[in-house]
Structures are given as structure tokens and as C-alpha cells.
Amino acid sequence: MNVAAAGMAPGGGVPVISVKNVTVRFGGIVALDGVEFDIHDGEILGLIGPNGAGKTTLFNCLSRLYTPNEGDVQLHGKTILDQPAHRIAGMGIGRTFQNVASFSNLSVRDNIRVGAHSASKSDPVSDALRLPWVRKGGEAIDANVNELIGWLELEDVADLPVAGLPFGTQKRVELARALATDPKLLLLDEPAGGLNHDEVHELGSLIRKVRDERGVTVLLVEHHMALVMSVSDRVVVMNFGRKIAEGTPEEVQKNPEVVAAYLGGGDA
Amino acid sequence: MATSEENMTGGPAIPRAAAASAKKSGSSLGTIVLAVLVIGAVILPFASKNFFIFQMTQVMVYAIAILGLNLLTGINGQFSLGHGAFYAVGAYTAAILMEMQGVPYGWTIPIAGVLCFVAGFLFGLPALRLEGVYLALATFALAVATPQLLKLSPFEHWTGGVQGIVIIKPDAPFGLDAVLNPDQWLYFFTLVIGLFLYWLARNIVGSRTGRALMAIRDNPIAARSMGVNTAVYKATAFGISAMFTGVAGCLGAIVIQFVAPDSFTFALSVALLVGLVIGGVGWLPGALLGALFIVFIPNVAEDISKGLAGAFYGFFLIAVIYLAPQGAGGLIRSGLARVKRML
Ligand SMILES: Nc1ncnc2c1ncn2[C@@H]1O[C@H](COP(=O)(O)OP(=O)(O)OP(=O)(O)O)[C@@H](O)[C@H]1O
Ligand SMILES: [Mg+2]
Numbered sequence: 277m278n279v280a281a282a283g284m285a286p287g288g289g290v291p292v293i294s295v296k297n298v299t300v301r302f303g304g305i306v307a308l309d310g311v312e313f314d315i316h317d318g319e320i321l322g323l324i325g326p327n328g329a330g331k332t333t334l335f336n337c338l339s340r341l342y343t344p345n346e347g348d349v350q351l352h353g354k355t356i357l358d359q360p361a362h363r364i365a366g367m368g369i370g371r372t373f374q375n376v377a378s379f380s381n382l383s384v385r386d387n388i389r390v391g392a393h394s395a396s397k398s399d400p401v402s403d404a405l406r407l408p409w410v411r412k413g414g415e416a417i418d419a420n421v422n423e424l425i426g427w428l429e430l431e432d433v434a435d436l437p438v439a440g441l442p443f444g445t446q447k448r449v450e451l452a453r454a455l456a457t458d459p460k461l462l463l464l465d466e467p468a469g470g471l472n473h474d475e476v477h478e479l480g481s482l483i484r485k486v487r488d489e490r491g492v493t494v495l496l497v498e499h500h501m502a503l504v505m506s507v508s509d510r511v512v513v514m515n516f517g518r519k520i521a522e523g524t525p526e527e528v529q530k531n532p533e534v535v536a537a538y539l540g541g542g543d544a
Numbered sequence: 545m546a547t548s549e550e551n552m553t554g555g556p557a558i559p560r561a562a563a564a565s566a567k568k569s570g571s572s573l574g575t576i577v578l579a580v581l582v583i584g585a586v587i588l589p590f591a592s593k594n595f596f597i598f599q600m601t602q603v604m605v606y607a608i609a610i611l612g613l614n615l616l617t618g619i620n621g622q623f624s625l626g627h628g629a630f631y632a633v634g635a636y637t638a639a640i641l642m643e644m645q646g647v648p649y650g651w652t653i654p655i656a657g658v659l660c661f662v663a664g665f666l667f668g669l670p671a672l673r674l675e676g677v678y679l680a681l682a683t684f685a686l687a688v689a690t691p692q693l694l695k696l697s698p699f700e701h702w703t704g705g706v707q708g709i710v711i712i713k714p715d716a717p718f719g720l721d722a723v724l725n726p727d728q729w730l731y732f733f734t735l736v737i738g739l740f741l742y743w744l745a746r747n748i749v750g751s752r753t754g755r756a757l758m759a760i761r762d763n764p765i766a767a768r769s770m771g772v773n774t775a776v777y778k779a780t781a782f783g784i785s786a787m788f789t790g791v792a793g794c795l796g797a798i799v800i801q802f803v804a805p806d807s808f809t810f811a812l813s814v815a816l817l818v819g820l821v822i823g824g825v826g827w828l829p830g831a832l833l834g835a836l837f838i839v840f841i842p843n844v845a846e847d848i849s850k851g852l853a854g855a856f857y858g859f860f861l862i863a864v865i866y867l868a869p870q871g872a873g874g875l876i877r878s879g880l881a882r883v884k885r886m887l
Contacts, residue, residue, distance in 0.1 A: 326616075339769050365771035373769075379762035381826075382755070390759045394771025396752060400780055403751035404744045410751065417752070457770060 290353045292317050292461050292493050293338065293369075298347035300333050300517075307333040308344070309517040315461065320487055320494040322508030322525070324501070326537060329514040331497045332374055335463050338495075339371050340364050351461075366394035370459030372450040373453040374466045374497075382432055383507065384449050385421060386439055391456030392417045424452045428482075443470045457488070461493045462486060468500040476500060480507050513537070577771020586734055590729040599839060600797070601731045605739045607798040607835035611745055611828060612788025612817040618826030619749060620781035621761030623676065626683030628812035629690040630660050630786040634793025634804075636694065639709040639803040640702055649714050649798050653737065656785045656794035665788020668779035687813040694805035708804025711797060730799050737795065741788055745828055748784065757781050789816070822864055833872040837864070 291314035300308040308330045315321050323331055336342040337349055340361040349356050351367060359367065370391075379387050396417050402410045409414060425434050428448050433441055438449055447467060454462060464483070468476045480503050486492050498504045505525040513521040515527055515537040521528050528534055565715050613627050637656040641647035647655075667686065674682050698739045703709070713726045720729065748754045756777050759767035768774050797803045819838045823830025845856035868875040 341765065341769070360773075361719065361768045361774045362771055366768060371769055376874065377763050377766035379759045381762055382758055386755055386758075390767065390770050390772070393752065393756060395619075398752040400748065400753045400784065403753040404748045404784075406747045406751075414752070435677050453770065 287301075289317065291315055291350075292352065293352070293495075294348075294350040295338075296348040296350065297336070298334070298337055298344045298349065300330070300337065300342060301345050308337070310347070311514070311517070311519050312347075313512050313519060313522055315495055317495060318428075318487065318491065318493055319509040320483065320496060320507055322504040322511040323495060323497045323514065324499070324504055324511060325514035328447050328516075330517040331514060332465055333517075334514075335371065335465050335497065337368060338364075338463060362394075368458070368460035369463065370454035370457040370461070371463035372447070372454050372465055372467060374469065376443070376446045376450055378438040378446055378449060378453075380504075381437060383435050383437055384441070385425065385434045387419075387449050387451040388421045388452045388456050389417055391453035392458075394419055395420070395456070395458045420458075421456060424455055427455075428452045444472070444475050446470065451486075455490070455492075459492055461495065463495050463497075465497045466499060467496070468498055468503050476503055479503065481532055483507050560865030579732060582739070589724075589731045591774075594725065594727045597731050601727070601799050602736050602796070603832070603835045603839045604731075604734045605792050605799060606787075606816070606819060606838055607831040608738050608741055608795065609789045609792035609816050610823060610831040610834045611741060612785045612790075612792065613816050613820050614823075614826065614828060614831055615748065615788065616755075616781055616785035617820060618824075618828075619754065619761065619859075620757040620778060620785075622671070622778060622781065623680045624683040624785070625680050625810075625813050625817065626686035626690075627785070627789045627816050628808050628810065629686045630664060630789040631793035631796065631812060631816070632690050632694065633660050633661075633663055633786075634790030634810035635797035635803045635808065636703060637710075637790070638794040639711055642711055643709050644702070644797075652798075653791055657791045660790025661774040661783040661787040663790075665779050665783030667786070668782025669775075671782065672775050672778055683813075684810070685809045691805040691809050694808070703805075707729045708802060708807075711801045711803070713801050714798065734795050734799065739792065741791065742828065745788070749828065753777070753780075772826050818861065820871075822861075822871055824876075826873030827871070827877075830871055830873040 293315040295311055295313050298308050298311045299306070302418060311330070311334060313321075323334070325331055333342065337344050338356075339397070340356060340359060340363075343357065351369065355367075356364065356367065377391060382390070397411050398410050398413055425431055428451065430445070430448060430452060433445060438446055441449070447470070449466075451467065468479055471479060475536075483494060483496065484507055487494055496508060508525055510520075510523060511525050511528045512519055513531070513534045520533045520537060521531045523531070587599060609627065609631055610629075613624060616622050616624055616627075620782075622743065634656040637659055638649065638652040641652045641655060642649055671682055696703075714730070724732070749758075756772045759770065759772055760774050760777055764774055800807075815838045819831070819834030821834070822837045823832070823834030841860050842853065842857055845860065846853040848856050860882055870877075
């Protein structure tokens with residue numbers, strides 16, 4: 277850890293997320309080995325590392341799909357490890373998946389509506405009887421969903437099933453769905469994967485817009501270096517389950533250990 | 545985001561309006577079809593023989609049962625080879641309450657519904673640990689065990705053992721018996737309950753609950769990450785599904801006027817599954833077409849050849865699956881799409 281700035285909040289205060297000494301093992305494989313870093317309010321934090329470095333595993337710890345063998349994950353200073361996975365969205369952590377994980381038989385609109393699940397309420401009996409307050413709740417969801425459809429320019433495909441849509445569009449639907457959870461922190465797992473040059477460029481400004489216009493803190497996992505380096509305020513670098521560097525994009529790019537890892541020689 | 549709703553008013557109005565009107569024209573066609581069907585259904589018992597009325601009542605009963613199975617399998621993605629068990633619980637609820645406790649038949653329906661919801665929910669909880677073929681096996685066990693449990697001597701006092709229970713056919717109430725014979729009355733009674741249950745099913749599928757169920761079907765991990773408590777919803781889906789099928793069993797018992805363990809063998813569960821697949825998995829109106837198939841096609845097969853009825857039934861089944869691999873629902877939808885493209 278050669279970056280002194282690690283853990284210093286730009287704006288001060290309690291970090292949005294503290295990853296503390298997180299270790300995850302799968303049988304003999306150590307996917308995460310004592311990983312530690314903070315995400316601060318309003319920043320875009322890039323998380324990079326070669327294939328198999330443990331980035332997705334870390335995401336899965338943050339969204340409680342995995343439970344770390346050791347360590348803690350804290351949201352605003354409080355552990356989330358005592359919460360089940362389905363509470364995480366409601367606590368303000370939204371996510372997308374590395375390989376799109378759409379509800380493929382549902383329309384774009386319904387995919388995004390599912391994103392609003394934890395931000396709304398209903399029960400099966402009232403839903404079945406279509407009680408008046410359920411209809412009201414549905415209208416509130418739809419207002420939110422329509423706003424996101426407009427914001428992400430999905431109007432033309434809004435009522436089509438997701439299954440047949442181009443990959444790039446599906447990724448935008450996933451982003452809209454994650455934003456519908458009304459997150460304070462958004463986890464993006466390789467959002468540029470499978471996108472063409474122009475789309476990647478657009479994605480960069482979109483990620484910044486998500487932060488600037490919606491006040492969402494972003495943790496971005498990405499292999500597309502130009503994208504990460506251009507949008508991130510800070511970057512965390514992982515290799516073989518360990519954090520090997522942390523700092524501004526410039527600092528990280530100059531770091532010899534990072535250079536070594538990306539040239540394929542570094543397992544220091 | 546506090547501002548998101550305020551932003552709405554300035555949102556893109558045109559595409560949304562277009563989408564809404566497209567949706568409306570689709571659903572208005574559905575409403576027309578439903579209206580025609582309901583009118584036909586109301587005329588039918590005045591233009592048919594009692595036996596045919598009785599058969600059509602049975603079709604509606606099975607349609608309700610298949611509708612329940614569809615909510616579980618088609619909407620939530622969980623398999624069941626054991627829905628005959630919930631049908632049986634509904635049927636015996638009607639028989640025991642009516643014949644032993646003197647409960648009016650109308651009351652046995654909500655009671656059977658609640659009872660089967662609880663039974664389904666409780667079965668659904670341990671079933672959470674099972675997926676795909678394993679869930680199919682567990683529900684298969686349920687279907688196989690049910691007739692034998694119904695025959696057990698400790699329960700014989702209630703269930704009538706192997707003999708079963710005979711139910712007295714109810715007459716039409718409120719002086720309606722002057723216009724409607726009992727077959728006609730039970731037909732309308734079943735029709736009204738069936739329409740109500742169909743309305744409930746439609747509402748569920750179009751609601752936040754329904755979307756959660758379908759999200760679990762399509763991608764359980766993503767559903768969980770969007771805040772869907774998958775365990776509760778899956779068990780609830782089992783409960784709702786069992787409730788529909790149980791109400792069908794209850795109605796079926798009243799219509800057939802008899803329950804016995806051997807009416808509720810594994811064959812019943814398979815018949816419901818056949819009806820589901822024929823009608824179209826995940827397409828609610830398909831339940832009616834599936835029910836028509838399982839009520840009438842065995843008779844047609846038998847008319848062709850008494851000795852080879854099973855073989856002919858199998859032949860029809862394969863033919864339908866071959867011609868409409870997505871069931872009647874898939875066929876109708878692709879037909880509609882073709883018509884739309886031509887216009
Ligand atoms: N569920 C699992 N079971 C067993 N091993 C796993 C599991 N998930 C991840 N791993 C292993 O953990 C290590 C880290 O994987 P992970 O998917 O987190 O890497 P990544 O940094 O996201 O890689 P990529 O850039 O290719 O997406 C790999 O060796 C992987 O094989
Ligand atoms: Mg990954």
C-alpha cells in the first residue's frame with residue numbers, strides 16, 4: 277500500500293462504504309484476501325484488476341450475495357453483514373451485473389418497475405383485489421419509471437420484451453433498473469463490456485451524469501482503462517484477491533506494481 | 545431522489561402516450577374476446593343438454609385448477625407434479641363440511657381457499673430448498689401420498705375411507721330454482737367464481753407482487769438484488785396457487801357430488817399439468833383451452849377406439865405439442881403477431 281491518501285475522505289465524514297479486511301475463500305481459492313478501502317460520498321471510485329482479481333466477488337459481498345469469511349462491510353459506519361441480500365437494495369445499494377441479468381421475458385418497463393420493488397409497498401391480497409391504494413402506489417412507481425425511461429432514452433423500446441434487444445440496450449435497461457432502486461451507492465460491474473467505441477464514450481458521460489444529477493456515489497468495475505481513468509476520482513487496483521494500489525488515476529497509472537500486474541508478471 | 549417525481553411533469557409525453565394507446569388497443573381486443581366468451585357462456589346452458597352443461601361446468605372447474613398451477617409454474621417458475629393433492633384437500637373440505645357439519649356449500653369455498661392457501665404456503669416453505677427436477681420429485685411424492693392418506697383408518701371417520709363421501713346436489717337458491725335446474729345453477733355458480741378468480745389472477749400478474757414473481761422466474765439472483773424477498777414470494781406463490789386449485793377441487797366435489805381417494809391419484813396432477821402445457825405456460829386464458837382438452841379429448845379418444853383410447857389420447861397430445869410447441873397461448877400470440885404485420 278504505497279498510497280498515503282488511502283481512506284482519506286475528500287469531503288470528510290463517515291464513508292458511504294467501508295470494506296474492512298474482507299477475505300473470501302472458495303474451497304482452496306482465496307478470491308479476496310484482506311481487502312480494505314472506503315468509498316466516500318459523491319465520488320466515482322474505479323475498481324480495476326486483471327481477470328480473476330476478485331472484483332465481482334467483492335461486489336457480491338457488498339450486495340450480500342456472498343458472506344465474507346473474514347472482515348466486515350459497513351454502510352455509513354454500520355455493518356451490513358447482518359442483513360439478508362433482499363434488504364440491500366432498500367438500504368441504498370443498487371447494482372448491475374457483469375453479464376446482463378435481465379428479467380428477459382418482461383418488458384423494459386416491467387424490468388425497471390421491479391427495480392422499484394423495495395422503494396414501494398404492497399401485499400398480495402391488496403394486489404389481487406386491486407384496492408385503491410395499490411393503484412395509487414402503482415402510479416407513483418410508474419412516474420418514477422417513466423422518468424428513468426426518458427432519462428436513459430428507452431422510450432422506443434419501453435414496451436418490448438428485454439430478451440430481443442441489443443446488448444447495449446439491455447445494459448442501459450439494467451442501469452435504469454438499478455437506478456429505480458433509488459440507490460445512494462451504485463455498483464457497476466463492467467458496464468462497458470460488449471459496447472462499441474461510441475457507446476463507451478456515451479457511457480462515460482452517463483456515469484458522470486448519474487453522480488452529478490442524481491447525487492449517486494458510484495463504484496465502477498471496468499477493464500476499459502480509458503473509461504475508468506477518465507471518469508474516476510480515485511482508483512483501487514486489485515490483483516489475486518489483494519488490493520495492490522489506491523489513489524488518483526494518475527498515481528495509480530504510475531505505480532510500478534500496477535504496471536507489473538497489467539503486464540502479466542505481477543503477483544507480488 | 546426527491547426530484548424524480550417533479551421532473552415527471554416535463555417528461556417525454558409523446559412516446560409514452562403512443563405506448564399507452566398501443567397497449568390499450570391490445571387490451572381492448574382482450575376485453576372484446578372476454579365479453580363474447582361471457583355472453584356465449586351465459587347462453588350455453590339454455591341451449592344444451594344437462595350432461596353437456598355438467599361437462600362444461602367441469603371444464604371451468606379444471607380451468608380454475610390449471611389457472612392456479614399456471615400462477616406457480618408459468619408466472620413464478622416453480623414446477624408441481626402434485627397439484628392433485630391441493631385439489632383433493634379442497635374437495636374433501638367441501639364434502640366433510642357439507643355432509644358432516646351441515647355447512648352450506650357456498651361457505652365451503654372460501655374455507656377451502658384459505659385452508660389450501662395455508663397448506664400450499666407451508667409446503668412451499670421447505671420446497672424453497674428445491675429447484676427444477678427436485679421440486680418436481682417432492683411434489684410428485686405429495687401427489688402419490690394423498691390418496692393413501694385419505695384412505696387411512698384414523699381419518700376414516702372424517703373421510704369415509706375408501707368409500708368416500710356422497711354430496712347432495714344443491715338446488716338454485718332465492719327462488720331461482722323455478723328458472724334454473726341444479727345443473728344450470730351449478731354451471732352459473734362455477735362461472736361466477738371462475739370469472740372472479742380469473743380477475744384476481746390477472747390483477748396479481750399485473751401488480752407489484754406479480755412482477756416480483758416473474759422476476760424470480762426469470763432471474764432469482766437479480767430479483768433478490770432488486771429487493772425481492774424471494775423466499776416469501778415463492779412460498780406465497782405456492783399458497784396462492786394451491787388456493788386456486790383447492791377452490792377448484794371444492795367446486796368439483798359439489799358438481800360431481802362425490803369424493804373418494806381414487807379420484808385424486810397422480811393421474812389428476814398429470815392431467816392438470818397437461819392442461820397447463822396445452823393452454824400455454826404463463827398465459828392465463830390458456831387455462832380454459834387446457835381444461836377443454838383434458839375434459840373432452842379423452843372422450844374423443846375413447847370414441848375412436850375403446851381399446852386404444854390411451855394411445856389416441858397420447859397421439860392428440862403429441863400432435864398439439866408438435867403443432868403448438870408453446871401451447872395454445874403461443875399459437876394465438878404468433879397468429880396475432882402475423883395479422884398485425886399484415887395490417
Ligand atoms: N462462486 C464461486 N465459486 C468458486 N470460485 C469462485 C466463485 N466466484 C468467483 N470465484 C473465483 O474467485 C476468483 C475471483 O473471481 P471474480 O469473478 O471475483 O474475478 P473478477 O475480478 O470479477 O474477474 P473478471 O474481470 O474476469 O470478471 C476467481 O479465481 C474465480 O474463479
Ligand atoms: Mg468480474
